[in-house]
Amino acid sequence: MTNFWEHYRFLVLRRFTQISLMLLYIGGNYWGWNFVQGNLSASMLFGVVPLNDPYAALQMFAAGAVITTNLFVGALIVTIFYMLLGGRTFCSWVCPVNIITDAANYLRRKLHVNQVEKKQPASRNIRYWVLGLSLVLSYILGVTAFEFISPISITHRAIIFGVGLGWTAMLVIFLFDLFILKNGWCGHICPLGGFYGVIGKVGAVRVDHDEEKCTVCMKCKIVCPEPQVLFMVGKESLQVLDGECTNCGRCIEVCDDDALNFSIRKLAKEKRDENN
């Protein structure tokens, strides 16, 4: 049991936050719970604190909408929150699509799809192009372009307000990630992830790698949804400072050598310097 907890503690905690947040939203809609109302695009915390998706707000700005104080404050709160936490914490701890793509990725490993499809022809920078394109299209078309097609919004709306045909979007993402491209949606295309990657670059909570303990088993790289951020594994003692890291903590759990751990930015380096 302790072994299970050792190996899955962050995964369990992440699923717990993701699912309980969705439950709170569902309660907010159907039973009038006053904890969070709305959805991940915009919500009210305790009926007082506005929380808004800053990327949606940015698209609204590009589309030429009048930005209300409520919207601005809510977007600012969310931006600062994830900026302080760092990385794409939203992606792996809040976003419900993460459960779908993690499931696809798990199945991919179990079915050995990765061994057959070794080559990944797509660049992970596509998301930044999509991010830029969404703002350009918002400006030209005068609507929030990504919000019109976002499978993330479709998914959480489907969960909170009733499914309709929303399950098709979830299925498409699942199959795309399973058969077409490893980490296809979250790791290559999603501009919301790209957006949080950019603002999370300066964040405080970072994975720290201790090269001296590492036995180069590479379990962390196999399980990581953004393996390029772990370039230092087995080579150098460094913090993972890339904004593309989702702070999911899977690498920490699978490491049997205690070579990876969560740390506070800079602190880890100072500690290492003291020890040496």
Add this chain to the structure above:
Amino acid sequence: MVDERRKFILGTARAVGIVALGGLVWSAYVDEVTANKLILRPPGALKEDDFLATCIKCGMCVEACPFDTLKLANPGDNKPLGTPYFEPRDIPCYMCPDIPCVPVCPTGALDEALVTTDGKLDINLADMGVAVVDTKNCIAFWGIQCDACYRACPLMDQAIYLKYEKNERTGKHAFLKPIVDSDFCTGCGLCERACVTKKATITIVPREIVIGSLDDHYIKGWDKKDEKRLKNAKADITTTELSKESAMDSLNDMGGLLDD
């Protein structure tokens, strides 16, 4: 060196190509889905174009609605995804005096100012659409007595009134024809819901679809208020240069037909 440069140029060209293709498909979809102008929005909604730019699709208006009137567009509804709408034949807007759906809007896509008079919320200002009567199929226009829509209307005798007319066919009966006054109709759809025909013969349509607009060429001379519109009128005087030829010249001008 050359290889690296080639790789870079090719990579950039590929990215630009993919972005162009994606942008094309993406904008075509957005264009297609925003072309639907027959969507009824909640009270206090901005004009459709502004509404689409401003609505963040959070569904707080839907949660606030006590009658489950409002719905968020799902994939397959052929409406801009996630935006709130209602179908009055299904569930109309019951025109709550405290309009719970409007103040909760975080982005102002539902604008309190549009449904406020003298600092107080006033649902009668709502402009969700306007009722249109199909006079060919409405049984009241046949001479059968039905005033379901008239009685369902929350602004009875204002938004819908009955016009009494003699039934010339029978010579002894009356028509009680329901007439909509678009100055008062809020588009709540209680009439459409109440209509007794198989498919409603009174239907809510977004105002900008059916209401025309005048320029300054026509003024109700008998209406002091309407004359005020002239204030914005701009004198647009055009002059045409008079021809120096006489009428005779014009009649005798064969346009070079007989020159040979």
